[in-house]
Amino acid sequence: MNQHILMIEDDSRLAQMVGTYLGQSGYGFAHAGDGRTGLDAVQATVPDLVILDLMLPDMDGLEVCRRIRTLEGARAQTPILMLTAKGDPMDRIIGLEIGADDYLPKPFEPRELLARIRAVLRRRADPTPSSTQMLRFGSLEIDGDARTVHLGDKPCELTSYQFDLLLALARRAGRVLTREQIMEAVRGRELEAFDRSIDVHMGRIRAAIEDDARNPKRILTVRGVGYVFAKQQD
Template sequence: MIEDDERLAGMVVTYLGQNGYTVAHATTAAAGLAELQSNAPALVLLDLMLPDADGLEVCRRIRALGAPLASVPIVMLTAKGDPLDRVVGLELGADDYLPKPFEPRELLARLRAVLRRPQLAEAETSVRQFGRLAIDTGARKVSIDGQARSLTAYQFDLLLALAERAGRVLSREHLIDAVKGESLEPFDRSIDVHIGRLRQAIEDDPKHPRRIITVRGAGYVFAKVQDA
């Protein structure tokens, strides 16, 4: 947890500890990044406003690290409540966000949902092939023509949810439920941000997508047949 509010951090550390989680706390971006690289965590709780760096910049730095640290799930804690900050955070690679103040139980539920996603995929060992696109569900890797594409944990699970239902139109609500395992607000638009980032990673021309197609008023569909 990278958070300069020591009182809040102490509450979170205690509460999560009572629920079976070990939390290492850092009060600055520099200390948090050092801890991340010394002891690779299962998840990062990242405050948006830190004394020595912007949380969005820290998120970008984490995503720029080498594997496997670059794909560690990131949940951003936002005090501003500005939707733009949340959108930018998601675009930079955050997997989820939680506005302050928050209920500890909601934080726990969101962490469990994020941490549950990799575990659900551990038993999968097959490689799903869609034209030039390959999805290795065991290694949780995506490649095109053998060239690896970088995805966050959330983006990988979103792609997998689409690919497993190739040819079917999926609403935003359906995708949110499939990826998170829990219902969020029915008009949560963060899914659009993740779709945009996913297209940047896997489409030859993100402005004219041929793998993840938008169906106006309905949602998204993953192309079942892909020649390119």
């Protein structure tokens, strides 16, 4: 069965172009022209990925992203690729912080959009392998099979990519990793341009798993190098 892409975008000409290109590449495609219609489509169809424009006529893309992440079941985990205005890093940072998996500035080349879609879907279909399926660090529990994280009895909400980043660090607890090593561990394939946003994802992970994200005890920054996951925790 073809993977199904939903594009929430008010520019119908752009959506038609993207739909034609993705259709030629073997993807199913649907288009919603505003946020409310898009949310209804996510509820009804559970797409494999959502391409979400930041600027919509009825609500902004950030609000749509927030609402998708509060839906029940698999819908809340739907990968989201956000389209942002070129040269506006704050929108991209906020989008990643509230749960977008990737971003792409407008205008964009269709080939780059396709590459990013494939990368996000590949991470979902082929997650980071784990030789130790259940990892425990004090009150933090990471289940590699179920792809869930709990801090005590509280579930930690992470995107698929953020889970993979956390798992890659946790499996190498005590070892300082550069950003490039972390990304290579997650993918084991070619690096992608958006990986410069890894620091934003780390901030999101800390907000989910740390008792105090401003004073982290689990994921530590090694200035000028990268990150280390602490072996000894509470």
